Amino acid sequence: MTPLESTFANLKAAKRKAFIPFLSLGDPSLDATRIFLGELAEAGATAIELGFPYSDPIADGAVIQASYTRAMANKNSMADWLQFASGLGNDSKISTVPRLAMLSYSLIHPQGLQNFVNKVKIAGIVGLIVPDLPVDESTHLLQSCKQAGLDLIQLVTPTTPRERAKRILDSSSGFVYCVSVAGITGERRELPQELLGQLDWLRSQTALPLCVGFGISRPDQVEMLRNHCDGVIVGSALVRLCENAGNQPGKQPITEVVKNIGTLARSMVAALNPAG
Amino acid sequence: MSKAVASVPDKSGRYGDFGGRYVPETLVAALDQLEAAYEDAIKDPEFHKTFDHYLKHFVGRPTALHFAQRLTELAGGAKIYLKREDLNHTGAHKINTALGQALLAKRMGKTRIIAETGAGQHGVASATACALLGLPCTVFMGEEDVRRQKLNVFKMRAMGTVVQPVTTGSRTLRDAVNEAMRNWMGTVQNTHYILGSVVGPHPFPRIVRDFQSVIGSETRQQCLELLGRLPDTVIACVGGGSNAAGMFYPFVEDSSVQLVGVEAGGRGPSSGNHASTLSFGKPGVLHGTFSYVLQDSDGQTADVHSISAGLDYPGVGPEHSYWKETGRVTYTACEDGAALEGFNICSRLEGILPALETSHAVVEALRLAKQMPKDKILVICFSGRGDKDCYEVARLLGLDLEGDSTHS
Numbered sequence: 001m002t003p004l005e006s007t008f009a010n011l012k013a014a015k016r017k018a019f020i021p022f023l024s025l026g027d028p029s030l031d032a033t034r035i036f037l038g039e040l041a042e043a044g045a046t047a048i049e050l051g052f053p054y055s056d057p058i059a060d061g062a063v064i065q066a067s068y069t070r071a072m073a074n075k076n077s078m079a080d081w082l083q084f085a086s087g088l089g090n091d092s093k094i095s096t097v098p099r100l101a102m103l104s105y106s107l108i109h110p111q112g113l114q115n116f117v118n119k120v121k122i123a124g125i126v127g128l129i130v131p132d133l134p135v136d137e138s139t140h141l142l143q144s145c146k147q148a149g150l151d152l153i154q155l156v157t158p159t160t161p162r163e164r165a166k167r168i169l170d171s172s173s174g175f176v177y178c179v180s181v182a183g184i185t186g187e188r189r190e191l192p193q194e195l196l197g198q199l200d201w202l203r204s205q206t207a208l209p210l211c212v213g214f215g216i217s218r219p220d221q222v223e224m225l226r227n228h229c230d231g232v233i234v235g236s237a238l239v240r241l242c243e244n245a246g247n248q249p250g251k252q253p254i255t256e257v258v259k260n261i262g263t264l265a266r267s268m269v270a271a272l273n274p275a276g
Numbered sequence: 277m278s279k280a281v282a283s284v285p286d287k288s289g290r291y292g293d294f295g296g297r298y299v300p301e302t303l304v305a306a307l308d309q310l311e312a313a314y315e316d317a318i319k320d321p322e323f324h325k326t327f328d329h330y331l332k333h334f335v336g337r338p339t340a341l342h343f344a345q346r347l348t349e350l351a352g353g354a355k356i357y358l359k360r361e362d363l364n365h366t367g368a369h370k371i372n373t374a375l376g377q378a379l380l381a382k383r384m385g386k387t388r389i390i391a392e393t394g395a396g397q398h399g400v401a402s403a404t405a406c407a408l409l410g411l412p413c414t415v416f417m418g419e420e421d422v423r424r425q426k427l428n429v430f431k432m433r434a435m436g437t438v439v440q441p442v443t444t445g446s447r448t449l450r451d452a453v454n455e456a457m458r459n460w461m462g463t464v465q466n467t468h469y470i471l472g473s474v475v476g477p478h479p480f481p482r483i484v485r486d487f488q489s490v491i492g493s494e495t496r497q498q499c500l501e502l503l504g505r506l507p508d509t510v511i512a513c514v515g516g517g518s519n520a521a522g523m524f525y526p527f528v529e530d531s532s533v534q535l536v537g538v539e540a541g542g543r544g545p546s547s548g549n550h551a552s553t554l555s556f557g558k559p560g561v562l563h564g565t566f567s568y569v570l571q572d573s574d575g576q577t578a579d580v581h582s583i584s585a586g587l588d589y590p591g592v593g594p595e596h597s598y599w600k601e602t603g604r605v606t607y608t609a610c611e612d613g614a615a616l617e618g619f620n621i622c623s624r625l626e627g628i629l630p631a632l633e634t635s636h637a638v639v640e641a642l643r644l645a646k647q648m649p650k651d652k653i654l655v656i657c658f659s660g661r662g663d664k665d666c667y668e669v670a671r672l673l674g675l676d677l678e679g680d681s682t683h684s
């Protein structure tokens with residue numbers, strides 16, 4: 001069993017739903033990211049997605065791209081990010097929460113697939129989400145991940161035809177990342193009703209946990225979804241809170257941002273698990 | 277590596293190792309649909325008839341193959357011919373694919389068009405095709421380019437296109453591509469994305485190459501008819517590489533024809549100062565395709581520079597990477613200063629103002645022609661006219677087009 005699989009097995013046994021927050025590494029600084037992650041872990045995060053900043057992210061919306069741009073101003077390298085990830089394994093708050101890396105294939109390729117997978121594994125990362133690597137192109141990376149015991153989480157979207165969705169499910173592990181809307185990451189007012197139908201169909205096709213992401217920003221959306229999935233992924237709504245962090249006038253001190261992150265995270269966890 | 281062939285890409289969109297589809301899952305269905313619609317269209321004689329009709333009566337094809345007598349005399353070697361893509365409606369080769377894709381979009385029942393543009397040439401071509409066919413069009417353009425290319429912004433708006441300034445990242449072409457891809461992800465059901473170059477995920481590199489291949493096919497036929505044989509050397513500038521791909525492709529299996537691509541050498545070979553992707557880059561993934569890319573060791577896209585906005589791009593089409601690896605095409609670079617000189621020489625000696633992109637090819641052609649015997653034939657893909665660059669060239673020469681010109 002991979003670490004992610006046992007996490008979801010335990011969650012299921014406790015009849016709870018997963019809350020998976022996403023944060024960009026180094027926005028506004030790696031020190032701040034560590035503090036934010038600690039708060040998210042305390043608030044009850046099931047797993048954590050670490051976004052690796054990239055110069056040309058086509059799968060992400062304006063909020064996450066802007067966050068990547070801010071983070072890249074710190075000139076951190078892949079080596080810095082992996083070292084940071086390693087450090088999380090020694091952080092008493094965070095070490096027990098599985099960490100996933102979400103990043104563009106453009107950043108994986110230069111490292112060499114096998115080498116990259118080995119490096120992230122050493123850094124304590126248990127799974128990869130590569131939003132611009134569709135299943136058709138993922139054979140080699142999947143092989144490397146399998147050998148290393150890492151989960152490669154695949155995405156299914158509302159535009160994915162059912163036959164293709166079956167193929168994606170076959171090569172997924174850990175959980176299935178169910179994209180809620182056709183489009184990019186970002187907060188949305190409404191979630192389409194068709195989403196529930198797609199989730200129920202996916203449920204009939206796979207035993208893997210289903211986690212819904214893209215556009216999830218409020219507890220009331222979670223209430224609509226919770227009986228149709230095993231968890232939610234929240235990115236842009238959290239990243240937008242980080243956007244406010246800073247010492248300049250009009251910005252918020254880190255302590256304030258941490259409080260806001262905690263409040264949002266706790267409201268999500270509560271909406272996912274109304275009984276307790 | 278084995279010899280380059282014309283029967284590429286394969287089913288997965290690969291040109292040798294290059295190409296493919298590195299895109300979010302949301303776009304895969306749209307790309308599959310586009311591929312199927314394209315396969316269907318090219319088997320339909322009616323589609324070809326309509327496309328050819330507009331190419332002839334709207335674009336003004338076939339374009340001339342002009343003997344550049346004074347450039348030939350200057351070089352003192354091979355005869356230099358110009359394939360006059362500058363004579364197309366809108367002044368460059370971009371209209372070939374904009375029109376083809378707009379017709380394809382109509383056929384697919386799409387009711388809205390989006391496009392990206394850097395200097396504005398592809399934006400203007402897309403706006404033109406959309407006005408002709410009655411399709412609403414939105415063009416994404418970096419805020420920095422909107423400021424630099426006011427005339428093209430005006431032209432697009434005059435033709436009813438919405439120009440959407442992009443304020444992310446470096447606010448130039450690559451950010452416009454990112455933004456267009458993103459917009460497409462949320463609108464794929466009713467929208468076609470007219471990509472302007474032989475880049476991006478499969479099937480775009482193939483579709484753009486095929487629509488641009490009219491350049492090379494005409495050139496090949498004109499050489500056979502007018503000169504009785506194939507040219508010895510064919511030269512084109514390469515940014516993303518669409519004019520070069522369209523020019524080279526019909527000659528790929530003519531092994532006697534030397535093919536030369538000229539990239540932007542910018543201010544010199546150090547990183548951040550040029551856009552010579554094939555000369556100095558390495559294979560990587562950018563904008564949905566695996567090809568040569570200018571990036572740092574972590575895979576972050578490098579800054580690029582060229583005097584010519586149309587060549588100022590950190591990637592290149594996957595088929596060019598394939599042609600480089602197989603040795604079929606030789607890629608060189610021409611620096612800013614030389615390109616500017618090429619602009620001046622061509623204007624004075626031929627009475628044709630070349631686009632700054634095209635000027636790069638002119639410079640390399642003069643260099644090569646000089647080394648070739650007089651009975652050899654060299655063709656330049658004269659990709660566009662220089663009107664759009666007059667302000668920039670004047671600025672670089674220290675002239676002010678808005679001020680008093682009575683003493684010049």
